[in-house]
Amino acid sequence: MKDLITKEDLKAHGFTESQVSILQKLAEKDNKSFTSLLEELKKRFYAGIFLFSLMTVVLIISGINYEKGHFTGIAIASIFLYASVIFLIPMRFGYKAMKFMRSRKKSF
Secondary structure, three states, X not given: OOOOOOHHHHHHOXXXXXXXXXXXXXXXXXXXXXXXXXXXXXXXXXXXXXXXXXXXXXXXXXXXXXXXXXXXXXXXXXHHHXXXXXXXXXXXXXXXXXXXXXXXXXHO
């Protein structure tokens, strides 16, 4: 697999100009390549999907097993946790990185 990813490659696969500039700033700051950043974002995306699934299962189980008053508190905590995952893990970046890396693997 070719190690060099250019800005044009990213733009051609759905990244916007602002997203590419954010990735470029992160790459320069951390002294990393686009490939390593995209791999990291892909891993974060999968971790986010796992966390969403786990939290959904816990919410469903708690809704079945607990009284109404307890479920309200758990639902509020779940909303807070869902929002935390969305903001701490850049899911849009991760999804685009996953799609991009998958398309690169298929092409090589």
